[in-house]
Amino acid sequence: MITLLLSSHAQRIWGERIAVAVPPGTLSFLTAEEALAAEGPSAADIAFMTREVTGKSSPSHPTPELRGFDAVVEKSPNLKWLQIHPAGAERPIYRQLRARGVKVTTASGATAVTVAHSTLGAVIAINRRFPLLADAQRRHAWEPRLAERSPRDLAGQCAVIVGMGPIGRNIASLLGMLGMRTIGVRRTAEPVEPCERVVAYEQLHEVLPQADWLILCCPASPVTRGIANAAAFAAMPEGAHLINVARGEIAVEQDVIAVLQSGKLAGAYLDVFEREPLDAASPLWDLPNVLVSPHTASHSLGQNEAIFGIFLDNLARFRAGQALRNDVDNLG
The missing domain is CATH 3.40.50.720 (NAD(P)-binding Rossmann-like Domain)
Structure with missing residues (x-):
């Protein structure tokens, strides 16, 4: 028995x-x-x-x-x-x-499909400036995204996906349908479909200059904790974006706040945080073009x-x- x-x-x-x-x-x-x-x-x-x-x-x-x-x-x-x-x-x-x-x-x-769907929705929403449009709607302001304020086309943009488990692979497949390039990051550089390239964690900084999007979906480990930090963000292009559907400790939260406030990063979708619930006094709640969700990317x-x-x-x-x-x- x-x-x-x-x-x-x-x-x-x-x-x-x-x-x-x-x-x-x-x-x-x-x-x-x-x-x-x-x-x-x-x-x-x-x-x-x-x-x-x-x-x-x-x-x-x-x-x-x-x-x-x-x-x-x-x-x-x-x-x-x-x-x-x-x-x-x-x-x-x-x-x-x-x-x-x-x-x-x-x-x-x-949860691989639901987290990938949340990530896909966030990429589209942030790229198309939906948070800024929602803010304008609340203010009853007619603010078309024209000329230099127009969003970039997603096709051709590069996503560096940290974590190549079921979630990371699903994200890569969905972004590929948008015409985006994907580079995977994992424990080894062994190829993983559908990424065009895969590098080991210690090679992350080699590919960050290509990262229009840094997507974190890896387990927390001594190798990955704090991997998204000020040095990593400095290596990314101006106006890049961050998505964290992994664990809060994968990203250094104060560094995330700093690069979003400075404009170095143009937007973010953050589902996890160093301390949860997120402190009501955190600047992340009020930053433009940032989506905050209460650790619910996987829920369905x-x-x-x-x-x-x-x-x-x-x-x-x-x-x-x-x-x-x-x-x-x-x-x-």
Whole structure:
């Protein structure tokens, strides 16, 4: 008998479908709420951490639900596998679990399409100056984008995409449909379709002079944290743009503010920040041609179902003793 740890909400939503996916009598449910209230170790063998557990948590503001789930996981000595809903596994607890021999699997790929769509929408909106037009509309001002104020054509512009996982590859494909050039940046310079060129992280500054758009969609790691900084922005063309749908710590926020205020960067779409929620006093809220979104680039009504599909696939693999999909130990 395998004991599955999950939230009471997840059991209500998916419990019946999980039960019919395994032979009768081979799996039991344990809710995080029950396990947290009980004394002593948890009996969980596997765990499924769904979105409502993390809810509105951020690295600096974990919610009670997340703290509670973490506490149960930590007191589960027989835990062998944890499925999480994000595409990245940067939180310290995941490293601690892996050090114990627990397999941690992500939902990489489940949000690739929605994040790519958000990025595509942002590229078009910022390039076509929609934030400035919306501001003019609020002021009831008729301000045509004519002559030197006209937007550049996107066709022929170059996007340097940092991160070549499912999200980065989807972004590259969509931008290619607009006639844009794409250069990928990843751990190695191994070619990745559909990018015309791929370089390793340490070669980023070699391609930044071509970057009309710097798009961040990579995991947070010692290599990528702070990779978008003042030196990187200085290497980019005047009037370039920044998009961050990765993690807040990938970009140095004060450097981002400085280059947007100076006009070195002409616009940005920022979905993630060093500290979340973004401070109400941050200048980013009021900068022209900047789109701020509250870490929602991946959200859609179908997202949870896609994540659940990955969990069911991994549950079948776990029971069969097969390699798990999106095993963090194998993602590099």
